[in-house]
Amino acid sequence: MSATKKLTIARAMAESLAQEMRADPNVFVMGEDIAQLGGVFGNTRGLLKEFGEERVRDTPISETAFIGAGVGAAMDGMRPVVELMFVDFFGVCFDAIYNSMAKNIYFSGGHSTVPMVIMASTGGGYSDAGQHSQCLYGTFAHLPGMKVVAPSNAYDAKGLMTAAIRDNSPVIYLFHKGLQGMGWLGTEPAAISQVPEENYELEIGKAKTVVEGQDITIVSIGIGVHHALKAAQELEKDNINVEVIDLRSLVPLDRDHIISSVKKTGRLLVVDEDYHSFGVSGEIIASVTEHDHHMLKTPPCRITFPDIPIPFSRPMEEWALPSTENIINTCSKMMESK
Amino acid sequence: MLPTNSQRIWMYRNMLISRYMEERIEAIYMEGKKPVFNMANGPIPGEMHLSNGQEPCAVGVCAHLNAEDIITATHRPHHIAVAKGVNLDKMMAEIFGKKTGLSGGRGGHMHLFDSDVNFSCSGIIAQGMGPAVGAALSRKMQNKSGIAISYIGEGAANQGAFHESLNLASVWNLPVIFIIEDNDWGISVAKSASTSVTKNSDRAAAYNMPGIHIEHNCPDKIFSATKEAIDRARNGGGPTLIEIQTSRLAGHFMGDAEAYRPEGEKEQLIQEDPLPTYRQKLLSENIITYDEDLSLVQETQQLIEKAITFARESEYPEPEEAMLHVFA
Numbered sequence: 129m130s131a132t133k134k135l136t137i138a139r140a141m142a143e144s145l146a147q148e149m150r151a152d153p154n155v156f157v158m159g160e161d162i163a164q165l166g167g168v169f170g171n172t173r174g175l176l177k178e179f180g181e182e183r184v185r186d187t188p189i190s191e192t193a194f195i196g197a198g199v200g201a202a203m204d205g206m207r208p209v210v211e212l213m214f215v216d217f218f219g220v221c222f223d224a225i226y227n228s229m230a231k232n233i234y235f236s237g238g239h240s241t242v243p244m245v246i247m248a249s250t251g252g253g254y255s256d257a258g259q260h261s262q263c264l265y266g267t268f269a270h271l272p273g274m275k276v277v278a279p280s281n282a283y284d285a286k287g288l289m290t291a292a293i294r295d296n297s298p299v300i301y302l303f304h305k306g307l308q309g310m311g312w313l314g315t316e317p318a319a320i321s322q323v324p325e326e327n328y329e330l331e332i333g334k335a336k337t338v339v340e341g342q343d344i345t346i347v348s349i350g351i352g353v354h355h356a357l358k359a360a361q362e363l364e365k366d367n368i369n370v371e372v373i374d375l376r377s378l379v380p381l382d383r384d385h386i387i388s389s390v391k392k393t394g395r396l397l398v399v400d401e402d403y404h405s406f407g408v409s410g411e412i413i414a415s416v417t418e419h420d421h422h423m424l425k426t427p428p429c430r431i432t433f434p435d436i437p438i439p440f441s442r443p444m445e446e447w448a449l450p451s452t453e454n455i456i457n458t459c460s461k462m463m464e465s466k
Numbered sequence: 467m468l469p470t471n472s473q474r475i476w477m478y479r480n481m482l483i484s485r486y487m488e489e490r491i492e493a494i495y496m497e498g499k500k501p502v503f504n505m506a507n508g509p510i511p512g513e514m515h516l517s518n519g520q521e522p523c524a525v526g527v528c529a530h531l532n533a534e535d536i537i538t539a540t541h542r543p544h545h546i547a548v549a550k551g552v553n554l555d556k557m558m559a560e561i562f563g564k565k566t567g568l569s570g571g572r573g574g575h576m577h578l579f580d581s582d583v584n585f586s587c588s589g590i591i592a593q594g595m596g597p598a599v600g601a602a603l604s605r606k607m608q609n610k611s612g613i614a615i616s617y618i619g620e621g622a623a624n625q626g627a628f629h630e631s632l633n634l635a636s637v638w639n640l641p642v643i644f645i646i647e648d649n650d651w652g653i654s655v656a657k658s659a660s661t662s663v664t665k666n667s668d669r670a671a672a673y674n675m676p677g678i679h680i681e682h683n684c685p686d687k688i689f690s691a692t693k694e695a696i697d698r699a700r701n702g703g704g705p706t707l708i709e710i711q712t713s714r715l716a717g718h719f720m721g722d723a724e725a726y727r728p729e730g731e732k733e734q735l736i737q738e739d740p741l742p743t744y745r746q747k748l749l750s751e752n753i754i755t756y757d758e759d760l761s762l763v764q765e766t767q768q769l770i771e772k773a774i775t776f777a778r779e780s781e782y783p784e785p786e787e788a789m790l791h792v793f794a
Contacts, residue, residue: 156607182607188637193630196596197603200614203586204536204604220626227590228597236579236586237569238791272792296794 130326136309138170140282140323141247144289145172145209147327149179152207155293158185158194159211168213169249169308191221195246199229202244207293215248215302216262229298230273241296245289250278251304251351251401253449254313258437261445265349265400266407268300269378275332276378278302280353282309282321284376287330294329304350304401316354333380337389341369344395344459347386347412349375352399352450359455368463370397378408383415387423390416394425395462399450404432426462431455469529469689471753475762477525477685478748482766483554484524484545485741488516490770491544491561495720503721509562509778512574517545519683519715522740523647524549526688526710527615530696534612536584536601538594541576542647543587546617552580558773564780571783572791584612592622595631595644602635602642602705613641613699620709621652623666632673632707641699643692644707649714654726670707680710683740686747715739 135143149155156179157172163186166173176184187194191212198208212218218225225246232242252261269276275297279285285303292299307319338353339360346356353374360370371389375382390396396416398409409430416428431450439445469477491510498508505512517524520542528549531537539546547557553568560567561575568580576589584601588594598616605612622628623646635642646666650657663669670677676698680691688710695706713735717724724732748754754762 154608185638188630188633190630190634192627193596193599193634196593196627196631197600197634198596200536200538200597200600200602201604201607202600203581203597204584204601206600206604206607208600223590223593223627224596228588228593231577232579232586233794234791235569235573235577236581236791237567237572238794239569239581240579240586241794243794275793 130324132322132324134320135282135323136320137279137282137285137303138173138308138310140286141171141289141303142173142175143323144286144293144327145175146178148290148293149175149183154205155207155209156183156185157209157211158187158198160187160189160213162186162211167211169303169305170310171247171303171308172211191217192224195221196224196228198244199224199232199242202242203232203240207243209245209247209293212246212248214260215250215264216259218264226271230271233297234273242298243296244298245292245301246298247301247303249305250302251306252438252445253306255440255442255445257440261438263302263350263402265302265378265402266411269408273298274379275299276302277332277376278304278350278378279376280307280350280374281319282323284330286323287328288332288376290327291329291332295332299332302350306351316351318354318357330376333377333382335373335375335377335382335385337371338374339370339372341371341393343368343393344370344397344462345373345386345389345393346370346397346399346455347373347375348399349378349408350401352401355450355452355455356399358452359459362452362456363459366460368459370459381411381415386412387416387419390423394423396424396428397455397458397462398428398430399455400430400432401450402433404430404435407432426465429458429462431458467690467693469686473529473689474686474748474753477529477689478744478754479762479766480525480528480549481521481685481741481744482762483769484521484548485518486766487548487770488518488544490774492516492720494774505721511563514575514720515542515718516716516720517542519713519735519740520647520649521545522683522685522688523645523710523712526685527645527692529689530693531615532612533583536598536612536614537617538598538614539585539587539617540594540619541587541589542619543576543578547578547580547585550585551583552578552585553582554769554773555776556580558777559780562777562780563782564777565783565787566776566780570787592618592625592627594618595627598642599631599635599640602640603638606640613643613696615643615645617645617647619652620646620648620650620657620666621660622646623669624660632670632675632705635705636673636675639704641702642705643695643699644705646707646709647712648709649712651714651718653718665709667707667709675704676706678706678708680708683710683712683738685744713738
C-alpha cells in the first residue's frame with residue numbers, strides 16, 4: 129500500500145495531471161488561465177513550473193479553436209487535456225465537441241483514436257446565476273461518442289483523471305465547483321479525502337455503493353452524493369436505511385449496479401443537480417423500470433433542479449437546488465406509502 | 467517556382483481522376499432517383515457535393531505534400547481526397563455505404579477519413595480548422611515533420627471558428643496553411659452578399675500572417691503561389707492564409723436547381739473549365755502528346771471503373787455493425 133495524503137479534488141486532479149505528464153511526454157494541458165494562474169479552480173496548479181509553457185498552454189478566449197485543436201492534436205498522437213472553464217461555455221464550441229471530437233472515431237471506422245479530455249467546472253450554490261452555475265450532465269451524456277465522468281471526492285477525482293487521460297476515446301470530466309476545496313466557493317469537507325501518492329486508474333463506467341442500506345436506493349453524482357450521505361445519517365435516526373450509489377460516470381452508465389441495488393431495496397430516488405426534464409434522472413428511472421417495474425414497491429422519485437434558468441438570489445437558488453433536507457423529506461414520504 | 471514537367475503531369479492526372487470519378491458518381495447517383503428524386507434512394511444515397519471545377523485547388527497544393535502531411539477537408543472533399551492519395555477503392559466503397567469503405571460505411575461522402583494519408587473531413591462549415599491547428603501543434607510539440615492544411619470554402623470565413631483558428635495558429639506560430647476555395651457561392655448566397663471584404667486573404671493581416679490571393683483557377687499558378695507558404699510552414703515560419711478564386715461547375719449539391727446563378731454564369735464557367743484548359747496547355751507546350759493524354763484518360767477510367775466495381779460488388783455492412791467504433 130503506497131503512502132496517502134489528504135487532498136482536495138483540485139489538488140488530486142493536478143497530481144494526476146502531473147504524474148501522467150511525467151510518464152507520457154504527449155500529455156499536455158491547454159485552456160484559459162491554466163498556466164500562470166493554475167486554473168481558476170486550482171486544478172492545474174504547479175504544472176507550469178514543472179512542465180513549462182510548451183506543455184501547459186494558456187489559450188486565447190477561443191474555445192472553438194482550442195477544443196478543435198485538441199481534436200486534431202489527439203488524432204495526431206498527442207493526449208491533450210483541455211479545460212473549458214465553465215461547462216456553461218460549451219455553447220460557443222459545441223460543434224468541435226459533439227460534431228468532431230465525439231464522432232471522429234466513428235467516422236474513421238475505428239482507424240483513428242481521439243485520446244482527449246475536456247475538464248469543465250459545473251454546478252451552482254454560490255449565486256453565480258444562470259450562465260455560470262449549470263451542470264449540463266444530461267446534455268453531454270445524451271450525445272454519443274463521449275465518455276462522461278464526475279467525481280465526488282479527491283480519491284475518485286485522481287483515479288478518474290488518470291483513466292480519462294489514458295483512454296483512447298474522448299472523456300468529458302465534469303468537476304463540481306462546490307467540491308473543489310476552493311474556500312471561496314465553499315468547501316465540502318467530505319470531498320477532501322485520502323489519496324494514494326502513487327498513480328492509479330479508476331475504471332470509467334463503474335458506480336460505487338458508498339453506504340449500504342435496505343430501504344431506499346439513492347442514486348446521485350457529484351455534490352448530490354454528499355447531500356445524500358448527510359441525509360442517510362439523519363434518516364438512520366428514524367430507522368430508514370438508505371443505500372447511496374455514487375455513479376462517478378454517466379457514460380458508460382453502470383445500469384447493472386443501480387438495478388441490483390433497487391432489486392434489494394425496492395425504492396429508487398435519483399438526486400441530480402442538472403435540470404429536471406429529459407435528463408439523467410429520467411434516464412436512470414427509465415433504465416430501472418424498463419428492466420423490471422415489479423422491483424419497485426413505490427413510484428420512483430427524483431430531486432432535481434427545476435426547469436428554470438438558475439436564479440441569482442440566495443433564497444431562490446437555495447430553494448431550487450437539491451438539498452439534504454429535500455432528500456430526507458422525500459425518503460420519509462417514500463417509506464410512508466406502502 | 468514553376469512545377470516540373472512530371473509535377474504538371476501528376477497534377478493533370480489527379481484532376482482527371484477526380485473529374486472522371488465525379489462524372490461517374492453523378493450518373494450512378496441518379497440510379498433509382500428517377501422519375502421521383504428521393505435522396506435516400508439508389509446505390510449512392512444522401513447529399514452529394516461535387517467538386518468539379520475546383521480540382522486545381524487540390525492538385526496545386528497537394529503536389530507539395532507527402533502522406534505525413536495532414537489535411538482537413540470540407541463537405542466537398544473528393545478532389546482533395548484524390549490529390550492527397552486517399553485509397554480510391556475504399557473511398558468509392560464508402561460513398562456507396564459498403565462494408566469495405568474507409569470507415570465501413572459510417573461516414574459517407576461528407577466524412578471521408580483515411581488515417582494512412584492523414585486525411586479527414588468535416589461536414590460542418592469551418593470545423594476542420596481547429597483540428598488542423600491542433601495537428602500542426604502536435605507536429606511542433608513532437609518535433610515531427612509534416613504540416614497541416616485546412617481547406618475551407620469562402621463562406622466559412624464568416625464563421626467564428628475561422629477567426630479563432632487564424633488567431634491561435636498565428637499566436638502559436640504553427641505549421642498550418644488555410645486554403646480558402648472561393649467558388650463565390652455559399653449554397654445560394656453570393657460572396658458579395660455575405661462577406662465584408664472582396665478578398666478573404668486580406669483578413670490575414672488581422673492575424674499577423676501572410677495572406678495570398680490567387681485569382682487563376684490554374685494548377686500551375688496555384689502550385690507556384692502556394693510553394694512559398696508551404697516552405698515557410700515547413701521551416702518554422704508559421705501559418706499562411708490563401709484564397710483561391712475557383713469555380714463550382716455543379717450545384718451546391720446534386721438536385722440543386724441553381725436558380726440563383728445570374729444568367730450566363732454557368733455557361734461562362736463551363737467555358738473556363740480548368741480541366742480542358744489545362745489539357746490544352748499541356749498539349750500546346752508539348753508536356754504531353756495526344757497519345758499520352760489518351761492513355762492517361764484510359765488509365766484514369768480503368769482506375770475509377772475498378773473502384774466502382776469494387777464498391778458495387780462489396781457487401782453492405784451488417785446492420786448491427788452500426789454499434790461498433792463509437793469508442794476507440
